Amino acid sequence: MDRGHYKIFLGMAAGVGKTYRMLQEGQAEAVSGRDVAIGYLEPHKREETSAQARGLEVVRRRPVIYRDVEVEEMDLPALLARAPELALIDELAHTNAPGLEHEKRYEDIADVLAAGIDVFSTVNVQHLESLNDQVAELTGVRVRETVPDSVLGTADEVVLIDLTPEALVTRLRAGKIYPGENIDAALNNFFRIENLAALREVSLRQVAEEVEAKRLTLEAGEQLGTREERVAAEAPKAVGERLLALVRPQPSAQRLVRRAWRSAQRLGTDLDLLWVKPPGGPIEGEVERQVTALRQLASVLGATLLIEEHDDVVAAVARVVRERGSTYIMVGESLPRRGLGRLREPLPQRLMKATPPGVDVRIVAHRGLKEGDA
Amino acid sequence: MIEHFLVGFALLLGLFGGYLIASSRWRGKRSERPRPVHQILLPFTGTEISRRAVDAALRLARAEDATLMPAYLAAVPKQLPLDCAIPKEAAQAMSMLEAIEQRATGQGVPVDARVERGRSYRHALSRLLEHEAFDRVVVSATSTGDDAGFSGDDLVWLLNKAPAEVLILRPGPEDHRVLTA
Numbered sequence: 001m002d003r004g005h006y007k008i009f010l011g012m013a014a015g016v017g018k019t020y021r022m023l024q025e026g027q028a029e030a031v032s033g034r035d036v037a038i039g040y041l042e043p044h045k046r047e048e049t050s051a052q053a054r055g056l057e058v059v060r061r062r063p064v065i066y067r068d069v070e071v072e073e074m075d076l077p078a079l080l081a082r083a084p085e086l087a088l089i090d091e092l093a094h095t096n097a098p099g100l101e102h103e104k105r106y107e108d109i110a111d112v113l114a115a116g117i118d119v120f121s122t123v124n125v126q127h128l129e130s131l132n133d134q135v136a137e138l139t140g141v142r143v144r145e146t147v148p149d150s151v152l153g154t155a156d157e158v159v160l161i162d163l164t165p166e167a168l169v170t171r172l173r174a175g176k177i178y179p180g181e182n183i184d185a186a187l188n189n190f191f192r193i194e195n196l197a198a199l200r201e202v203s204l205r206q207v208a209e210e211v212e213a214k215r216l217t218l219e220a221g222e223q224l225g226t227r228e229e230r231v232a233a234e235a236p237k238a239v240g241e242r243l244l245a246l247v248r249p250q251p252s253a254q255r256l257v258r259r260a261w262r263s264a265q266r267l268g269t270d271l272d273l274l275w276v277k278p279p280g281g282p283i284e285g286e287v288e289r290q291v292t293a294l295r296q297l298a299s300v301l302g303a304t305l306l307i308e309e310h311d312d313v314v315a316a317v318a319r320v321v322r323e324r325g326s327t328y329i330m331v332g333e334s335l336p337r338r339g340l341g342r343l344r345e346p347l348p349q350r351l352m353k354a355t356p357p358g359v360d361v362r363i364v365a366h367r368g369l370k371e372g373d374a
Numbered sequence: 375m376i377e378h379f380l381v382g383f384a385l386l387l388g389l390f391g392g393y394l395i396a397s398s399r400w401r402g403k404r405s406e407r408p409r410p411v412h413q414i415l416l417p418f419t420g421t422e423i424s425r426r427a428v429d430a431a432l433r434l435a436r437a438e439d440a441t442l443m444p445a446y447l448a449a450v451p452k453q454l455p456l457d458c459a460i461p462k463e464a465a466q467a468m469s470m471l472e473a474i475e476q477r478a479t480g481q482g483v484p485v486d487a488r489v490e491r492g493r494s495y496r497h498a499l500s501r502l503l504e505h506e507a508f509d510r511v512v513v514s515a516t517s518t519g520d521d522a523g524f525s526g527d528d529l530v531w532l533l534n535k536a537p538a539e540v541l542i543l544r545p546g547p548e549d550h551r552v553l554t555a
Contacts, residue, residue: 129473148421149469251441251486255475258468265465292505293488300448300467300489302459 004113007157008092009122010207012199013190015177016163018122019043019090023052026088026120030056037084039112039119040074040105042091046176056088066097076101076108079117086118093127093145106151125203128152135202141190152206160207165196205266241269244326246317248275249283249290252332254297259364260330261301271303272324276316279309313347318354329361412440413486415508415538416474419447419495419524421466427514427543428474434510434541435483443508444474445488447498456491464489496528500535508538515542 007025009018019042030036038058043049059082062075073096079087089112094105102108109119126135129146136142152158163171171177172191245260247253257273264271273294277283283291291307298305310316321329329351348361355361416423416431428444435442446467450456471487478485488506492498511532513524524532533540 129469132476251484254471254487258472261464261468265461289506293486297489299457300460300491301464302461 001114001116004116005118005157006109006113006155007118007120007159008152008155009120009159009161010152010203011122011124011161012163012203013124013126013168013196014044015168015171016161018124018161019049020052021159021161022088022090022120022122023049023056026056026086027052029086035085037079037082037087039079039087039089040091041088044177045179048176057084059087062100064097064099071097073097073100074105074108076111079112080115083115083117086120087112089119089121092121092123092151093147095145104147106147110154123147123152125199125206128206131202131206135199141195158207160203162200162204165193165200168196169193241267241328242324242326243267243269243271243328243330244317244321244324245271245273245330246276246313246332247273247294248332249287249294251290253290253294256330256332256364257294257297257301257303261303263328263330263362264303267328269328271301272320272326273298273303273305274317274320275305275307276313277307277309279311314350314354317351321355321359327359329355329359331361331363333363333365412438413443413506413508414438414440415502415506415511416442416444417447417495417499417502417511417513417524418444418470419449421470423470423474424514424543427512428477430541430543431510431512432478432481432483434512435478436481438509440509441484441486442474442478443486443488443506444471445490445499445502446470447495447502448489448491449494449498450491452493456493460491495524496531499528499532503536508536511536511538511540513540513542515544 009022011018023038023041026036026038036056038053038056040061041049041053041058043053059079060075061072062078063070064073065071074089089105089109092106092109096103096105096108100108101111106121109121112119124143125131126141126143127145127147128149131149132143132146168177169187169191172183172186175183178186243260243264245256247256260271260273275291275294295305297303306320308316308320317329320326331348331351334347348363351361352359414431414435416427418427431442431444434440446463448460448463448467450458450460467489471489475485475487488502490498490502492501513529513532515529529540529542533542
């Protein structure tokens with residue numbers, strides 16, 4: 001039996017219209033004669049969404065007792081028994097109540113697809129595991145329900161439901177997303193324009209990468225290897241781009257390296273790691289251990305670890321940037337400056353001045369709990 | 375009058391300089407103090423790890439004020455050099471380490487991650503044990519017996535070879551809960 005066709009509607013936040021669009025397309029399929037059923041719908045008491053679902057058959061939900069409370073979950077066996085041509089299943093990142101067939105809804109969806117049923121589903125970008133951390137840093141809010149990025153990779157189509165932050169806030173103010181009593185809290189927390197703008201950028205980038213990956217996979221035809229390998233092998237190198245990450249021999253540097261490597265992968269460029277070691281003194285003890293760990297990590301990632309002995313970090317970096325042709329520098333967040341250090345210009349600014357024009361400097365924040373984390 | 379002022383200023387400058395030199399030496403000595411080994415190793419392979427194992431390691435680390443060292447073990451095929459780059463495995467490792475670090479940060483546990491290569495998972499673990507020191511090793515028995523994890527033989531080997539306490543978590547009903555890449 002052929003696997004069903006899988007289409008995911010991806011959004012930057014609640015209220016952009018993913019479910020609405022999914023239902024709209026479901027209606028269009030039904031009008032064209034296909035057998036469409038709603039496997040699970042979460043209308044969030046939004047009138048427009050409920051209206052869009054009218055006329056479509058809804059597979060009954062399954063009541064489950066969880067912590068003495070009855071909750072309703074998607075009834076996977078009932079949906080499989082009903083076997084429509086196309087099933088609409090909302091919120092693929094949802095975690096099922098214990099005792100059902102699977103822990104997560106995206107796993108239920110895999111069963112539905114395996115049964116040859118086409119599926120339309122929805123998810124917000126902050127639920128993607130690899131982006132969860134980045135989104136938490138951008139917005140200060142971390143979501144608990146995450147799904148592996150590979151779930152997006154299994155979709156035949158990923159449709160980005162895009163909306164400008166201003167339009168989304170207008171929808172929120174009009175009470176189209178949350179009930180009136182929750183609007184102010186939402187506007188002051190997650191739904192700030194700067195948060196939404198950052199989320200929008202992350203969503204656009206994610207879908208752009210998916211499109212690129214799919215295009216290259218199609219071009220690669222029947223070649224062997226995984227999708228990641230083909231993408232890595234065939235992605236055209238960004239013209240002249242080269243990343244340089246400034247590290248120090250300490251555990252927190254590993255996170256910076258991971259972030260830098262991910263960026264390098266996206267750009268299809270090489271990555272250099274640079275530690276500017278203060279002059280004098282052998283590399284030994286804990287420092288030696290951390291340098292070994294960095295060297296090992298660089299080797300695993302295919303990056304190059306450079307150690308330059310110099311008493312002026314900025315001068316050393318500027319020289320390496322010129323020698324290696326780096327176009328992008330990533331630095332960790334500085335510790336709070338004390339004493340006379342407060343009088344000095346911050347490192348990123350000094351780097352911008354000392355390096356050739358066109359070299360970007362990006363600061364990677366320390367990992368830490370922010371407001372909204374729990 | 376001006377001379378007195380200049381002398382006073384010079385004295386102040388001298389005192390401040392002395393303070394700077396003394397404080398930098400004190401800081402230097404402080405960093406030279408030997409640090410007690412206080413690390414908990416959490417080796418894993420593949421694209422998922424038992425959440426129970428991660429939580430057990432985090433509980434221990436928090437109770438003992440220790441650093442968690444999640445270590446991704448990668449098996450490099452024999453036809454490739456042992457020190458070659460492994461981007462596919464690295465992508466898995468980075469996502470897994472990110473997920474573990476995220477969980478650890480939420481609980482205030484410091485993390486010092488590793489990726490170790492070997493011809494087999496046991497070989498990678500053995501290489502790691504050669505150059506790192508631990509107080510505890512936490513391994514989940516749920517991963518035994520399948521291709522992606524440690525075999526029973528691997529665990530026996532670990533018990534014999536690891537110069538640390540080895541905590542093997544017996545299979546539990548919550549083992550379907552995993553951290554994934």
